[in-house]
Amino acid sequence: MKSDKISEAVVRRLPVYLRYLNELHTREVPTVSSQELGQKLDLNPAQIRKDLAYFGDFGRKGIGYDVSYLIEKIRHILKLDQQINVALVGAGNLGHALSNYNMYLKETMKIVAVFDSLEPKVGSMINTLVVQPIEELGATVKAKSIRIGIITVPNIEAQRVADQLIEAGIEAILNFAPIILKAPPHIRVHTADFTTDLLSLAYYLEDGKEHETNE
Amino acid sequence: MKSDKISEAVVRRLPVYLRYLNELHTREVPTVSSQELGQKLDLNPAQIRKDLAYFGDFGRKGIGYDVSYLIEKIRHILKLDQQINVALVGAGNLGHALSNYNMYLKETMKIVAVFDSLEPKVGSMINTLVVQPIEELGATVKAKSIRIGIITVPNIEAQRVADQLIEAGIEAILNFAPIILKAPPHIRVHTADFTTDLLSLAYYLEDGKEHETNE
Numbered sequence: 001m002k003s004d005k006i007s008e009a010v011v012r013r014l015p016v017y018l019r020y021l022n023e024l025h026t027r028e029v030p031t032v033s034s035q036e037l038g039q040k041l042d043l044n045p046a047q048i049r050k051d052l053a054y055f056g057d058f059g060r061k062g063i064g065y066d067v068s069y070l071i072e073k074i075r076h077i078l079k080l081d082q083q084i085n086v087a088l089v090g091a092g093n094l095g096h097a098l099s100n101y102n103m104y105l106k107e108t109m110k111i112v113a114v115f116d117s118l119e120p121k122v123g124s125m126i127n128t129l130v131v132q133p134i135e136e137l138g139a140t141v142k143a144k145s146i147r148i149g150i151i152t153v154p155n156i157e158a159q160r161v162a163d164q165l166i167e168a169g170i171e172a173i174l175n176f177a178p179i180i181l182k183a184p185p186h187i188r189v190h191t192a193d194f195t196t197d198l199l200s201l202a203y204y205l206e207d208g209k210e211h212e213t214n215e
Numbered sequence: 216m217k218s219d220k221i222s223e224a225v226v227r228r229l230p231v232y233l234r235y236l237n238e239l240h241t242r243e244v245p246t247v248s249s250q251e252l253g254q255k256l257d258l259n260p261a262q263i264r265k266d267l268a269y270f271g272d273f274g275r276k277g278i279g280y281d282v283s284y285l286i287e288k289i290r291h292i293l294k295l296d297q298q299i300n301v302a303l304v305g306a307g308n309l310g311h312a313l314s315n316y317n318m319y320l321k322e323t324m325k326i327v328a329v330f331d332s333l334e335p336k337v338g339s340m341i342n343t344l345v346v347q348p349i350e351e352l353g354a355t356v357k358a359k360s361i362r363i364g365i366i367t368v369p370n371i372e373a374q375r376v377a378d379q380l381i382e383a384g385i386e387a388i389l390n391f392a393p394i395i396l397k398a399p400p401h402i403r404v405h406t407a408d409f410t411t412d413l414l415s416l417a418y419y420l421e422d423g424k425e426h427e428t429n430e
Contacts (some may be wrong), residue, residue, distance in 0.1 A: 094312035
């Protein structure tokens with residue numbers, strides 16, 4: 001099961017499945033069909049069956065997928081059955097929001113350190129973490145076995161922070177700055193973008209309605 | 216060109232194409248091949264050609280896509296060649312981050328009103344906008360021809376805010392609360408989820424490395 005065998009699109013859909021499966025599990029729903037998953041998640045059921053078939057023969061015809069079993073399998077595939085430590089760089093509004101959000105996560109992926117380069121932010125608290133100066137990044141990444149870095153600094157600082165994270169030995173980066181980062185091929189970089197979600201929504205607006213109220 | 220003819224996955228990829236095309240345009244690159252787009256965006260070139268073929272025959276063999284023309288076409292398809300007004304409900308850290316982010320957008324989709332239900336936040340400024348009490352939602356949506364609502368309130372308030380947005384006449388919702396919202400079928404709801412990006416990154420981490428430092 002190597003990363004080059006499964007497309008990024010599939011890997012990105014797995015957490016979406018996982019979220020809904022967790023919800024079903026909370027509601028004590030034992031099984032779910034690909035039709036139901038498809039309807040709920042706005043995906044083609046055939047696509048879902050194909051996605052899940054990458055990882056083995058989970059589903060049973062006429063019964064569907066065993067929710068608990070599928071959760072366990074996806075968690076294993078996504079390596080969520082092990083603790084993965086994350087560092088966040090940039091203690092601004094977005095950094096705060098992500099840290100708060102992370103507190104809700106049942107997953108074993110945890111923000112264990114927050115860094116900033118600005119004097120007033122360093123030393124302040126985000127949840128239970130003290131914001132550390134960026135100079136401590138290297139030592140902390142090693143001490144806390146941090147493997148993933150989240151970048152929530154302004155655009156102009158993002159590439160420098162990425163370089164520092166890579167230098168510190170991080171393996172993957174989630175970048176929230178709306179720029180494309182340069183990184184060596186062994187470092188996985190995902191760029192998160194609110195605007196992708198927002199802009200694609202406009203497609204579904206009704207044509208012509210924008211004139212209604214202004215005429 | 217109706218919404219039911221193009222899959223959500225395709226519509227969601229268009230802003231990703233657009234972002235990179237805008238970057239090429241800034242760098243004055245006149246044409247781009249599906250191979251290059253694919254490499255840069257981690258997508259299959261055949262998938263890209265198929266996606267863009269939905270909207271007409273843009274590419275020319277051996278030359279590639281005209282960057283300016285493709286930008287214009289995608290903007291038109293996504294309805295970004297018209298002003299679309301957006302309301303944000305929830306003036307917390309995430310609401311602030313999104314509003315700041317929105318200031319950078321060249322797109323015509325703009326947050327034109329921010330609402331909150333909490334006393335200390337109401338009346339404060341986010342960029343150039345005064346945070347309004349949620350009671351003013353209905354009147355403001357009408358007065359400002361707002362068509363999309365962004366929800367950045369705590370989970371427990373998200374469904375109520377969604378109901379208020381729908382009642383106010385909004386057509387689509389971008390929800391940042393990690394819950395699944397109920398909405399009538401004519402209202403398009405996208406749920407944004409940081410964790411999808413973050414969790415899918417773990418897949419690309421090297422196996423076994425998590426034991427290295429703790430043994």
